[in-house]
Amino acid sequence: MKPDTAHILNNADQQHDDKWLSINNINKNFGNYAALQDINLHIKKGEFLCLLGPSGCGKTTLLRIIAGLETQETGGIVMAGREIGHLAPARRNYGIVFQSYALFPNLTVSDNVGYALKSGRAEKAARVSELLDMVSLTGTEQRYPAQLSGGQQQRVALARALATSPSLLLLDEPLSALDAKVREKVRQELRHLQRKLGVTTIMVTHDQDEAMEIADTIAVMNQGRIEQVGTPEQIYREPGSRFVAGFVGRANWLSAEINADKQLSLAGRIITAVLPESHTNLTGQTTATLFCRPEDVRIEEHWQADSSSLMAEVEHVEFHSGQRRAVLSLCANRTIRILADVGPNDAGYASLEAGRRVPLTLPEHAIRLFPRITS
Numbered sequence: 001m002k003p004d005t006a007h008i009l010n011n012a013d014q015q016h017d018d019k020w021l022s023i024n025n026i027n028k029n030f031g032n033y034a035a036l037q038d039i040n041l042h043i044k045k046g047e048f049l050c051l052l053g054p055s056g057c058g059k060t061t062l063l064r065i066i067a068g069l070e071t072q073e074t075g076g077i078v079m080a081g082r083e084i085g086h087l088a089p090a091r092r093n094y095g096i097v098f099q100s101y102a103l104f105p106n107l108t109v110s111d112n113v114g115y116a117l118k119s120g121r122a123e124k125a126a127r128v129s130e131l132l133d134m135v136s137l138t139g140t141e142q143r144y145p146a147q148l149s150g151g152q153q154q155r156v157a158l159a160r161a162l163a164t165s166p167s168l169l170l171l172d173e174p175l176s177a178l179d180a181k182v183r184e185k186v187r188q189e190l191r192h193l194q195r196k197l198g199v200t201t202i203m204v205t206h207d208q209d210e211a212m213e214i215a216d217t218i219a220v221m222n223q224g225r226i227e228q229v230g231t232p233e234q235i236y237r238e239p240g241s242r243f244v245a246g247f248v249g250r251a252n253w254l255s256a257e258i259n260a261d262k263q264l265s266l267a268g269r270i271i272t273a274v275l276p277e278s279h280t281n282l283t284g285q286t287t288a289t290l291f292c293r294p295e296d297v298r299i300e301e302h303w304q305a306d307s308s309s310l311m312a313e314v315e316h317v318e319f320h321s322g323q324r325r326a327v328l329s330l331c332a333n334r335t336i337r338i339l340a341d342v343g344p345n346d347a348g349y350a351s352l353e354a355g356r357r358v359p360l361t362l363p364e365h366a367i368r369l370f371p372r373i374t375s
Contacts, residue, residue, distance in 0.1 A: 019078075020045035021066075021168065026075035028061055035061045037224045039075070043217075046198045048191070050211040053221035054247070059204045062221075066202065067170055068092050080167065093166040095161030099176055101153050103145040103160075110141040112160045130157040134193065151182045158190070162197070169194070171203035175210065187214050212236065220244050225226060235271050236293075242370045245291050252291040252297070252338050256369075264288060264369065266362075267332035269310060273367035289370045294325070296366035297340035299358040301346025307360035312338065317352050324352045328360065330343055 001345050020044045026039040036058045041048050051059035054349040064070040066077060068089035073135035077085035086091045103112050110194050114128045130136050145158040147312055154174060156364055161169060162284055174190075175183045191214045211218050212232045213367050220227045220235060220243075246253075257265040312328035315337070319325075323341045330336045338360065342349050351358045 004021050004076075017045045019347050020047075020080060022078040023062075023066065024078070025074045026062065026065060026077075027063060028058075028343065029073055030071065032240075034224050036065070036072070039226060041219060041226065041229065043200060043202065045080075046195050046200055048201045048203070048216045050215035050218050051126050051202065051204045051221060052206070052208060052211040052218050052248075054206060056324075057219050057221040059206075059226040063170055063202060063204050066092075066168075067094060067096055078345075079294045083271065092165050095159045095164065095166040096169055096170040096292070097154070097157045097172065097174045099173040101145075101157040101174075103156060107144070108141065108146070109137065109156055110144070111144075112156055113163055115160060116164055118200065127163065131163060133160075135187070136157045139323055143268060146202065149182075150187050152177050154178065154186055155189075162199070167200065168199040171197045173200065173204055173206070175205075176207075183210075190214065207338055212248075220247065222247070239291070239368065242289070242291075245368065245370070250294050252290075252292050252293070254295060254336055254338065256288045256290050258286055258288055264290070266290065267310060267330045267336055269308065269332075271308065271362060271367065272364045273369040290362075291370060292362055292366050294339040294341040296363060297321075297338055297342075298361040298363065299326075299340060299342050299351060300361060301347045301351065303359040310359050312360050314352055314354050314356050314358060317354055324349060326352045331357065 001288055011117070021043040023039055023041040026036055027034070028036040037059075039062060053063060061070060061375070065072050068087060068308070069085075072085065076083055077083065077242060079092070098321045102113070109132070110125075110128050117124045119127065123290055132141065135158055136153060137155050137159070140148065140152065140156075146154070148156065153172075154177075157174070161293070175187055178186060187210055203211075203214070207209050211236075215232060217229065217247045218232055218235050219229045230236060235244060236249055237246065245251055247289060254266060256271070259265060271290075303311065305310060311331040313331060313334075314326055314328055316327045317324055320341070321358050323343050326340045326342065328338045330338070340352075340360065342352060346360060348360075
């Protein structure tokens with residue numbers, strides 16, 4: 001094969017892998033309610049994608065449409081080059097784990113895991129044993145679901161979903177029934193197993209910490225639409241909309257003025273900020289909302305007259321996860337309050353005491369501008 005031909009074929013394979021699962025122009029209505037609107041999403045082979053959003057945003061409806069458990073009004077789904085959008089669920093080659101696990105209470109662990117296997121008795125037993133070892137449940141074969149902890153039941157449901165070696169794994173809030181400590185442990189195990197198997201996975205969750213820890217890619221949903229798709233860091237650091245910025249992580253929202261020269265002013269001081277792609281024109285805008293993360297607020301040790309620092313009074317301090325979390329009000333405008341998370345190795349950490357005045361800086365790269373103030 002000629003090198004140029006090989007290069008072309010390799011590029012074609014790469015493009016195919018990058019769009020291994022394509023969700024195209026999906027719309028879904030329940031009566032007059034638009035549950036999903038113009039959903040387009042491309043998922044790579046082997047990728048772990050989280051659908052993240054509040055209750056009622058459409059994420060579970062989208063998962064059920066991918067599974068064939070709901071029917072879309074318009075649009076299609078292509079998996080590995082095959083249109084599956086109108087196939088019966090049994091022909092879509094996926095495994096699914098529901099929020100309730102949906103285990104058969106009258107069947108043993110072994111029978112639950114091997115339920116969908118059509119092979120002979122010996123082959124089925126070997127496969128079940130392999131799966132239970134994979135999810136660290138060897139020795140529970142003859143127990144019933146009621147005899148297992150929540151975390152163990154979740155692993156049984158996962159083993160059952162993987163029994164037929166599906167191309168796609170769908171997870172609908174699979175960890176929500178677990179307590180916090182067990183949940184953290186199981187999600188780490190789930191991520192490790194997904195990487196080991198390389199199975200393309202879509203998980204629905206409303207838990208932002210869960211999505212941030214476990215996903216390769218996050219699709220943030222709101223009111224039936226996809227607001228933003230990106231890596232966890234992109235979603236956190238470069239939110240594309242006010243909704244994403246507010247839903248993911250803690251945030252400062254600061255009212256600023258826009259002068260005639262299109263300069264931003266916060267409490268009388270000119271500052272600069274990143275303008276999201278969705279807002280490229282400030283014409284006619286006189287006010288704006290600035291966004292920054294608490295950990296990006298810098299508390300300076302000393303005031304410098306020629307700096308871009310703002311003087312603030314420390315109103316309240318609490319110790320949180322190894323940091324001092326402080327609420328400060330700007331001296332030039334006490335209605336503007338700023339939340340700051342400051343670590344023990346950061347400058348100004350020792351200065352964060354209630355009643356003290358400290359200089360603070362908002363780094364340009366960490367501030368984003370949202371021109372229209374919305375509720």
